Amino acid sequence: MAKPFTLVFLLYILYPFQWILTKLRITRLAQRSLLHILAAGPIPGHVGFVMDGNRRYARGKGKLVQEGHGDGYLALRRVLEICLRLNIRCVSVYAFAIDNFKRPQEEVTALMQLAESKLMELCSHGDLLQEYGVKLNVIGRRSLFPESVQTAVRKAEELTEGNNRSILNVCMPYSSRDEMTTAVEDCIREVLAPANDFMSNDPIEEISEDTIDSHLMSVKRGSPPLDILVRTSGVKRLSDFMLWQCCENTQLHFSNTYWPDFGLFDFVPIILEWQRSVWFHRQNVWLRGSDSRNR
Template identity: 65%
Template sequence: MRLNVRCVSAYAFAIENFKRTPEEVDALMSLAEEKLLEICQHGDLLGEYGVRLNVLGKTSLLPPRVQAVITKAEEMTRHNNRAILNLCMPYAARNDIAFAVDSTIEHAIAEGWDREITEDDIAAHLMTAAAGSPPLDVLVRTSGVKRLSDYLLWQCSENTQLQFSNTYWPDFGLWDFVPIILDYQQKVWAGASSLKAVSS
């Protein structure tokens, strides 16, 4: 909020994570339920800052108790419109793309389109677009890992800066984030300057 970032998406749980041991999955589901309940209990804080919470992913795979608290948390913040917090769980970019293609085809049939389906049509049906998220400017991968791990693949395929941090996610804070924002701004300004030079 201090840096005027309008939308943050966090990869909380991958669909692939369901392949972990039942004990691990159950512990992670309990943690998700606990943290979402905390959000519900402190909904006034999200309201104060105007943050809308969205949970993006194949939520039908989650236990009913987690689905119920997701619904409650989303409904509590639905009227907020200053910023967006997307929790992606359980999420996979390939599933997101497949869902968007399927939804686009259904929409085209229902509307009786007599034209080809475009990339823009599919992009409009991605989970992030449906949640009102703006285009993805920066994707940060923490923990020293240099792979995207099936996360927001369509969204980061054009004009998105990829940033890699050695800091592990639980320790990632403002002082890790500020250099990333400054680097992003520098590259945007440099790009704008070169465009002006070309168009002059």
């Protein structure tokens, strides 16, 4: 593994010129080499993506909206592989909001068909999730899906339930407010359960932040704290995605690139920025420790 000094040197060299990275087109071997270098430094444990811009991308390319969503799926595979090569433990993607059911019926139907087919494709034998040992979690109010999609979700999760190297959270149909509301409801049910059992002498526990956090859908499925949240397409809002998880120590990044075009050189500057902040934090901790020892 590269020495910390070497990594810091690389970060300081690359960071001021990160805009150049977005213009480069290099071979796949060179891309893997770059990812290998980045992976030698500090790596976030959990990265979330608001995959925004599929429809505007499609309109700009003269394509159908459904084709834009299809290209967005290809971008998901591309970005997921980048994250896995960087040894990022958990990736969460905002695939379908509960409010998206209000979109035109033709688009919603096409999205349901895409979700059903791609869920099974993601988990097919020898595919990306199996190659990297990724466990798939579908996070959200799944009962809102058509039965055929619910069946595909169950099969996809069952196919990957034995994988334990990484986690992919596909959030659909999802909203952060719904996740928090469900967590609070679960907490209340657990707290009141002993009171309904007359043979139980267990005291009613207090509901704290930690209690609610532990009952979030994503946390219950093994997700670590969220380190980075990325939204594409130039829109600067969170749109009800992981609001609880990103309230503390989460770096927010808003990329102007539409999601179907998002790739390695959009993501590298984000990782460099996160690594730079980690190194500065570690350096400050070390300096404070040195000062206290010298007093």
